[in-house]
Amino acid sequence: MEPEDSPSRPLIDEIHSNGDIEDPSRSKRPIISSGEQLDVEAYASLYQGRTKIMRLLFIADHCEGNPGMRLEALRMAYEEIKKGENTQLFREVVQKIDGKMGPDYDSAWSEMVDRRAEQKKEKLENELNAYRTNLIKESIRMGYNDFGDFYYAHGALGDAFKSYVRTRDYCTTSKHIIHMCMSAILVSIEMGQFTHVTSYVSKAEQSSEALDPITASKLRCAAGLAHLEAKKYKLAARKFLEAGPELASHYNEVISPQDVATYGGLSALASFDRTELKHKVIDNDNFRNFLELVPEVRELINDFYSSHYASCLDYLGNLKANLLLDIHLHDHVESLYDQIRNKALIQYTHPFVSVDLRMMANAFKTSIAGLEKELETLITENQIQARIDSHNKILYARHADQRNATFQRVLQTGSEFDRDVRSMLLRANLIKHEYNLRASRKL
Numbered sequence: 001m002e003p004e005d006s007p008s009r010p011l012i013d014e015i016h017s018n019g020d021i022e023d024p025s026r027s028k029r030p031i032i033s034s035g036e037q038l039d040v041e042a043y044a045s046l047y048q049g050r051t052k053i054m055r056l057l058f059i060a061d062h063c064e065g066n067p068g069m070r071l072e073a074l075r076m077a078y079e080e081i082k083k084g085e086n087t088q089l090f091r092e093v094v095q096k097i098d099g100k101m102g103p104d105y106d107s108a109w110s111e112m113v114d115r116r117a118e119q120k121k122e123k124l125e126n127e128l129n130a131y132r133t134n135l136i137k138e139s140i141r142m143g144y145n146d147f148g149d150f151y152y153a154h155g156a157l158g159d160a161f162k163s164y165v166r167t168r169d170y171c172t173t174s175k176h177i178i179h180m181c182m183s184a185i186l187v188s189i190e191m192g193q194f195t196h197v198t199s200y201v202s203k204a205e206q207s208s209e210a211l212d213p214i215t216a217s218k219l220r221c222a223a224g225l226a227h228l229e230a231k232k233y234k235l236a237a238r239k240f241l242e243a244g245p246e247l248a249s250h251y252n253e254v255i256s257p258q259d260v261a262t263y264g265g266l267s268a269l270a271s272f273d274r275t276e277l278k279h280k281v282i283d284n285d286n287f288r289n290f291l292e293l294v295p296e297v298r299e300l301i302n303d304f305y306s307s308h309y310a311s312c313l314d315y316l317g318n319l320k321a322n323l324l325l326d327i328h329l330h331d332h333v334e335s336l337y338d339q340i341r342n343k344a345l346i347q348y349t350h351p352f353v354s355v356d357l358r359m360m361a362n363a364f365k366t367s368i369a370g371l372e373k374e375l376e377t378l379i380t381e382n383q384i385q386a387r388i389d390s391h392n393k394i395l396y397a398r399h400a401d402q403r404n405a406t407f408q409r410v411l412q413t414g415s416e417f418d419r420d421v422r423s424m425l426l427r428a429n430l431i432k433h434e435y436n437l438r439a440s441r442k443l
Contacts, residue, residue: 038322040072044080046249046256050152050190051327053077053089058327060096075101087113088155117154124150141170148183161187161196174210177203182215185222189254194226201226217247221255225328228263231335234271240264241280245289255328261290263329265297269304270339274347277305309344310363316340345374346384349395357393368393 040059044052056077063069074097081090087110128143148163164183171177181204188196201223205211211219224239240260248257255263268281281287282305291298300315316337323333341364348363349355361371375395378384385398 037066037069038325040069040076044073044076046258047252049084049253050086050155051253051255053080053086054190055327056080057089057093057096058330059325062325062330071097071101082109085113085117085153086155087117117150121150137170137172141167141172141176144170145179145183148187152187157187157191161191161193174207177207178210178215182218185219186254189222189225192229194229197222197226213244213246214250217243218251218254221247221251221260224260224263225255228267228328228332231332233267233332233336233339237264237267237271238280240267241284241287243286243290245286257290258293259326259328261287261294261297262323262326265291265294265301266329266336266340269301270336270343274305277301304340304344307347309348310365312344313341313365342374342378342383345378349375349384349386349397353397355395355397357388357395360395 038059040056043059044056047055056073060070060073060077063073074093078090078093078097081093090110090113124143124147128140128147131139131143144163144167148160148167151157151160151163161184164180164187167180168177171180181200184200185197185204188194188200201219204215204219220239220242224236224243227233227236227239241264243260243264247260264287265281268277272280281301288298291301296315296319300312300319303309303312303315320333320337323329329336345364348360357368357371357375361368364371366374372388372390375384375386375388379386379388386395387398388395
């Protein structure tokens with residue numbers, strides 16, 4: 001490999017500069033192992049409420065080939081559901097367990113809860129009807145809110161959303177509106193209706209004078225999830241990066257601080273350029289607090305920025321299995337990984353006039369044939385300006401002829417100036433001879 005406009009350097013320097021041989025400063029850093037099997041109990045402890053149950057069920061449904069993890073996730077989901085009143089989810093979990101954990105895991109509990117639920121619902125209806133008869137706005141708002149909480153607790157998310165939204169007509173302060181929006185956002189995330197999430201985040205942000213820092217961070221995380229779902233990774237990264245450290249575990253009914261670091265870090269890697277990555281991620285003091293909770297993500301970001309691609313890709317490879325068990329990130333892992341790898345390939349080739357594909361394949365831990373196919377795709381998509389010498393296994397950069405390009409721009413500018421001057425002279429002569437005026441008089 002030969003850097004552009006500089007004399008050739010010894011081979012060992014070339015390898016060293018591209019991360020194939022670790023430098024002394026890196027060898028002193030501890031290696032963080034991230035390839036262990038997911039600790040389901042530790043993972044579940046980061047969340048509470050419905051999202052904890054749904055994440056456990058998601059793990060149970062997606063940990064193929066690991067029956068032990070599946071049963072552990074179902075057991076924890078079963079126990080968590082019994083702390084609430086969601087009999088619908090309870091029956092689903094009992095069905096999934098299918099007697100594999102003994103006779104104690106049956107559906108008898110749900111019948112008792114359903115009877116209590118009917119009584120509670122009748123009581124709430126009577127109270128709400130009384131409030132509506134007396135036309136007490138605050139009481140009506142609280143009545144609909146109680147109905148929303150009731151439906152949400154019992155898994156009727158559609159009815160819960162309608163009840164929360166009905167409180168809008170009875171909101172009298174900005175805090176009431178924000179409370180309504182946060183409830184609607186929570187249910188919308190659970191239903192997967194992220195267009196509603198975006199809408200109610202915007203509505204809540206309009207009452208900015210009543211937003212405390214924790215609520216503002218919650219709204220940014222909710223917006224980040226909506227952008228992530230829409231595969232708008234750059235917008236998602238910006239929202240997660242704006243979350244403040246005061247968020248802590250205050251939003252663990254939706255997202256944990258570790259998720260903020262992981263979602264924001266990977267989205268930024270896939271969509272930010274080097275300057276943005278440095279200023280908005282690595283030098284971001286607030287986001288650094290989140291990254292400290294997930295050392296693997298912190299290290300892979302630093303490795304990517306430092307061009308230690310082999311180490312970065314190792315971290316990504318070790319993280320992948322666990323990321324595929326994440327309820328929000330699951331559908332985006334492949335897309336994010338492809339974009340991150342493509343950016344690494346582009347950055348690796350950018351500074352050089354020629355690149356030895358054998359060395360590059362070694363740096364990226366792939367075969368030469370596989371690397372050629374990846375580079376061919378990037379060249380075809382015009383993301384890398386280069387050509388491949390397949391016989392000698394060398395990539396040659398096609399750098400633009402700056403001198404020729406400058407001359408072309410000068411000639412184009414001159415032509416445009418000449419045309420503009422001719423147009424002005426023509427207009428001046430028309431005005432001088434009153435051509436337009438005479439033509440109008442003839443008519």
